[in-house]
Amino acid sequence: MRHLDEIAAPGTPERALLDRIDPARLPAHVAIIMDGNGRWARARKLPRVEGHRAGIRAVRETIETIARLEIPVVTLYAFSTENWKRPRYEVLTLMALLKEYMRKELDTFVTNNLRFRPIGRLHELEASVRRELARGVEATSGCTGTVVQIALNYSGRQEITDMVREAVRLARAGELEPGQVDEPWIGDHLGTAGLPDPDLLIRTSGEERISNFLLWQLAYSEIYFTPVLWPDFGTRQLLEAIVDYQQRERRFGGLPEMTEEEENLFLSAGDVRAGT
Numbered sequence: 001m002r003h004l005d006e007i008a009a010p011g012t013p014e015r016a017l018l019d020r021i022d023p024a025r026l027p028a029h030v031a032i033i034m035d036g037n038g039r040w041a042r043a044r045k046l047p048r049v050e051g052h053r054a055g056i057r058a059v060r061e062t063i064e065t066i067a068r069l070e071i072p073v074v075t076l077y078a079f080s081t082e083n084w085k086r087p088r089y090e091v092l093t094l095m096a097l098l099k100e101y102m103r104k105e106l107d108t109f110v111t112n113n114l115r116f117r118p119i120g121r122l123h124e125l126e127a128s129v130r131r132e133l134a135r136g137v138e139a140t141s142g143c144t145g146t147v148v149q150i151a152l153n154y155s156g157r158q159e160i161t162d163m164v165r166e167a168v169r170l171a172r173a174g175e176l177e178p179g180q181v182d183e184p185w186i187g188d189h190l191g192t193a194g195l196p197d198p199d200l201l202i203r204t205s206g207e208e209r210i211s212n213f214l215l216w217q218l219a220y221s222e223i224y225f226t227p228v229l230w231p232d233f234g235t236r237q238l239l240e241a242i243v244d245y246q247q248r249e250r251r252f253g254g255l256p257e258m259t260e261e262e263e264n265l266f267l268s269a270g271d272v273r274a275g276t
């Protein structure tokens, strides 16, 4: 984590939150479902595109703070496979905004040592979008700081489908035995290969669903829902989510250590049951 003053100025609410965060227990990967751009715009009687524009400001601020916290990975859900069902005008606008964002932010990515990594069925995107993405990947390939994954034309079920297809293809070619397919193999054949699973998933706008995002990878993630609409999300809301995350006890299916007293109680209860 960089020096506190670089993340939040002294005396601000953000700094008070930062002071409550334990730098040794930061999430290694934060995933975000950015939701509520449309509602934000509607509340201001603005066209939906203005909501997405304001959403880009939130993307910029959130990535910057994540980088300053030195969190290794952030994944943003920018366009789902279901989003193609939106009016054509809106799809085109989102793609245009993405290209604009890539062009404008590339220098900042490099200066801040951020590695850009798009995931999803990228080959189905329009050529001009793919070109912009490829430029981003290429320009940041030497960066060693936070990995910024942008999920585009992404859905968790499709990602798993593609992994299964690859397994079948390899098996048919005689290059894969059933016994080789285990959890690490599967993880290595998803878009997120090589990165830790998200410790924390944030979804904005009050919706409380996973919506086909990182289905395999979210198995043990802590989930934080906030009513804040995505364009209003920023450093303060991110720090609030991390404070909340650090207050939770993560067990990964196990249990915390028992005290001696608890253990005795447990064992005597067992004796009683065994004797009946």
Ligand code: FPP
Pocket (backbone or CB within 6 Å): 034, 035, 036, 037, 038, 039, 040, 052, 053, 055, 056, 059, 076, 077, 078, 079, 083, 097, 098, 101, 150, 205
């Ligand atoms: C959800 O709001 C948001 C999206 C579908 C797109 C998110 C895209 C951006 C923030 C801009 C581009 C992204 C990057 C990374 C440059 P919604 O439209 O579903 O809102 P609503 O549910 O209120 O209608």
